Amino acid sequence: MTALPGSVGADSNRFDNVLKGGSDLEGRPEYPRFLWCGDACLVTEFGDTIDPLINSMVKGLELKIRGLVLPWLVETVPTYRSLAVYVDPWETRREEVELTVISLAREVEAKSMPSAAIAEIPVCYGGNFGPDLERVSIHTGLGPDDIIRLHSSKLYRIYMMGFTPGFPYLGGMDPRLETPRLEDPRTLIPAGSVGIAGKQTGIYPIPSPGGWNIIGRTPLVLFDPARPSPFLLEAGMEIRFVPVPEERFEEILSGKGA
Amino acid sequence: MSVEVISPGMLSTVQDLGRYGFQAFGMPVAGALDRYSLMAGNLVVGNDLRAAGLEITISGPELLFRSERLVCITGGDLSPKINDRDVPVWQGLMLREGDVLSFGGARNRGSRSWICIGGGIDTPPVMGSRSTYLRGGLGGCDGRRLKRGDILPLGAPDNFSRRGEGFIVPHELRQNYIERPVIRVIPGPQEALIAPEGVECFYSSSYRVGPDSDRMGYRLQGPVIRHKESPDMISDAVPWGAIQVPGNGLPIIMMADCQTTGGYPKIAGVINADLGLLSMMLPGDYLSFRRCAVTEAADASRALKGDLERIRVLLADHRSRPKDPSREIPADDGAMLLKFGGETFDVTWRII
Numbered sequence: 025m026t027a028l029p030g031s032v033g034a035d036s037n038r039f040d041n042v043l044k045g046g047s048d049l050e051g052r053p054e055y056p057r058f059l060w061c062g063d064a065c066l067v068t069e070f071g072d073t074i075d076p077l078i079n080s081m082v083k084g085l086e087l088k089i090r091g092l093v094l095p096w097l098v099e100t101v102p103t104y105r106s107l108a109v110y111v112d113p114w115e116t117r118r119e120e121v122e123l124t125v126i127s128l129a130r131e132v133e134a135k136s137m138p139s140a141a142i143a144e145i146p147v148c149y150g151g152n153f154g155p156d157l158e159r160v161s162i163h164t165g166l167g168p169d170d171i172i173r174l175h176s177s178k179l180y181r182i183y184m185m186g187f188t189p190g191f192p193y194l195g196g197m198d199p200r201l202e203t204p205r206l207e208d209p210r211t212l213i214p215a216g217s218v219g220i221a222g223k224q225t226g227i228y229p230i231p232s233p234g235g236w237n238i239i240g241r242t243p244l245v246l247f248d249p250a251r252p253s254p255f256l257l258e259a260g261m262e263i264r265f266v267p268v269p270e271e272r273f274e275e276i277l278s279g280k281g282a
Numbered sequence: 283m284s285v286e287v288i289s290p291g292m293l294s295t296v297q298d299l300g301r302y303g304f305q306a307f308g309m310p311v312a313g314a315l316d317r318y319s320l321m322a323g324n325l326v327v328g329n330d331l332r333a334a335g336l337e338i339t340i341s342g343p344e345l346l347f348r349s350e351r352l353v354c355i356t357g358g359d360l361s362p363k364i365n366d367r368d369v370p371v372w373q374g375l376m377l378r379e380g381d382v383l384s385f386g387g388a389r390n391r392g393s394r395s396w397i398c399i400g401g402g403i404d405t406p407p408v409m410g411s412r413s414t415y416l417r418g419g420l421g422g423c424d425g426r427r428l429k430r431g432d433i434l435p436l437g438a439p440d441n442f443s444r445r446g447e448g449f450i451v452p453h454e455l456r457q458n459y460i461e462r463p464v465i466r467v468i469p470g471p472q473e474a475l476i477a478p479e480g481v482e483c484f485y486s487s488s489y490r491v492g493p494d495s496d497r498m499g500y501r502l503q504g505p506v507i508r509h510k511e512s513p514d515m516i517s518d519a520v521p522w523g524a525i526q527v528p529g530n531g532l533p534i535i536m537m538a539d540c541q542t543t544g545g546y547p548k549i550a551g552v553i554n555a556d557l558g559l560l561s562m563m564l565p566g567d568y569l570s571f572r573r574c575a576v577t578e579a580a581d582a583s584r585a586l587k588g589d590l591e592r593i594r595v596l597l598a599d600h601r602s603r604p605k606d607p608s609r610e611i612p613a614d615d616g617a618m619l620l621k622f623g624g625e626t627f628d629v630t631w632r633i634i
Contacts, residue, residue: 059471062551063579065521067471074516101305101519103543108519110305113554113583118576185308186517186543189418193517230418247307249408249420255307 056129058122063113066121068129069106074195079183082107083260084132094124102259103184141261142179145227146268146276147218149240153270156206156237160220163203171239174198175225176265184259190229190247192257197225209235216242218265243277284348285399287432291343291385296403296422298334301411305542311522312413312421313538314396315497315561318586319356319457323398325593326354326374326451328443333402334412338395340564342385343428347377351436352400352444358392358459358562360385371395372456374446392459392562400439415539416497445601452596455589459562462488466556466574466582467525472515472547476527480507484549485571489533493565497539500560506531509547517545523552535560555582
């Protein structure tokens with residue numbers, strides 16, 4: 025129905041042009057922009073590039089809105105460069121929504137954003153858990169150990185969630201790991217699989233078909249609808265992959281320490 | 283306290299008003315494709331507006347009632363029958379233990395109905411909702427469509443609710459099926475990515491609902507809409523009702539089960555009050571679009587809210603009347619609401 029996750033980070037180099045040298049809203053009179061999508065969703069755009077700074081402004085506006093008690097507020101959806109505010113049109117008027125969102129958005133400044141929470145994701149790389157590690161090695165010319173080192177040494181920002189419930193759109197993968205998708209997608213990839221597709225890396229929260237190069241698997245359960253907090257990850261967080269030996273997988277899975 | 287599924291029909295799912303609060307995590311809202319119909323039906327049978335009912339599609343299920351319940355079928359008319367006798371939609375119907383509710387099929391009066399049952403369908407809530415999200419396999423009856431032999435647990439009905447028996451929702455307070463509807467939309471956030479002649483084409487053409495349309499989205503067939511340059515954009519949020527134009531230029535209306543984010547330009551967004559009209563459409567049906575302002579959309583939404591309030595008022599009046607078997611109203615009779623000197627009157631009539 026919709027496109028697969030886009031190539032994260034591909035547009036980062038355009039950021040300077042958009043920002044015109046500034047680090048706040050002053051240099052970009054066209055932002056923030058406010059756009060209705062139907063009458064139940066007001067979108068605030070902070071830019072049109074994929075960049076941590078712009079994304080942190082999105083998160084900043086979300087925090088401000090969630091800090092208020094608004095009877096008409098249904099929920100908020102942060103994405104790369106915009107925040108969607110869902111409202112109940114039975115309970116409010118357009119002017120009220122616009123007034124609230126616009127005044128809060130103008131208060132949001134990139135520099136005042138709190139630093140993101142960091143989540144550590146244990147990953148068993150290679151072997152049965154990462155059947156495509158060798159494929160990535162052949163394509164990149166890097167040895168398996170180098171791939172694991174490069175993949176686990178970076179901090180990845182969760183720009184947004186979508187595609188399937190609990191899927192994090194991650195930014196920040198080392199460009200040396202870039203590997204095209206499989207020509208023949210697998211019919212079933214187990215939950216927790218960590219993969220590389222083009223410029224991006226990600227984790228499958230639920231079992232699904234897919235064409236990503238699977239290099240490892242985490243024993244953490246990213247999505248469990250029966251848990252009080254069904255989702256482990258959230259947009260705005262940063263994550264780090266931590267290599268763990270294969271024998272630790274079952275231990276962590278059964279809750280004997282993570 | 284249950285209903286047994288003798289045959290499931292084409293696509294029958296448990297739905298309530300949807301699973302809100304998790305779109306930020308990629309969880310679609312799901313829920314009844316016409317919230318108004320579900321809420322109106324719930325009112326008639328004495329349920330909380332948020333109670334779960336059955337959304338049924340084109341050919342309805344066959345259901346065996348294992349306990350006595352008040353039922354109201356809203357939305358389109360899929361020719362409902364109790365023990366093989368035709369019964370009307372949008373009316374409070376009492377089903378006795380052992381009664382069978384079945385459907386004759388769609389008769390060009392809408393493709394979907396909602397069956398609301400006193401006490402509501404009491405499948406376990408998942409993340410705050412009983413709505414079935416088919417693609418995620420979650421909510422409702424094990425996250426799937428009904429199948430033969432399913433037993434649907436029912437909640438405890440409000441004793442007062444059975445007095446909604448015989449209540450007829452006046453025609454002007456129903457979500458009625460309209461042929462070739464003109465759907466009101468608000469220009470979308472990425473209208474600027476569409477070529478001006480593409481935008482013109484969208485508003486001046488008729489589109490047909492394609493065969494591969496479902497609860498995720500309606501794929502439309504008709505004149506191709508051209509983008510200015512590339513159809514690519516940075517993925518952002520996709521609300522129910524958003525109309526995306528992918529690379530092939532054929533618009534897709536996103537429905538309740540749609541993905542929460544997407545990367546195609548949104549040319550327009552269907553106003554909340556017109557989503558119910560869409561729910562009635564069948565593949566092959568035609569529709570067109572008209573621009574409207576957010577203010578007009580808000581008025582339409584408030585009108586719907588007002589309609590629901592009017593049903594509530596009429597129902598309270600109906601329930602307060604002493605029960606008189608001679609007043610039982612056959613299927614062909616009608617009802618309407620009269621306003622006179624600030625008073626509201628519920629008038630029913632019989633065609634002889």
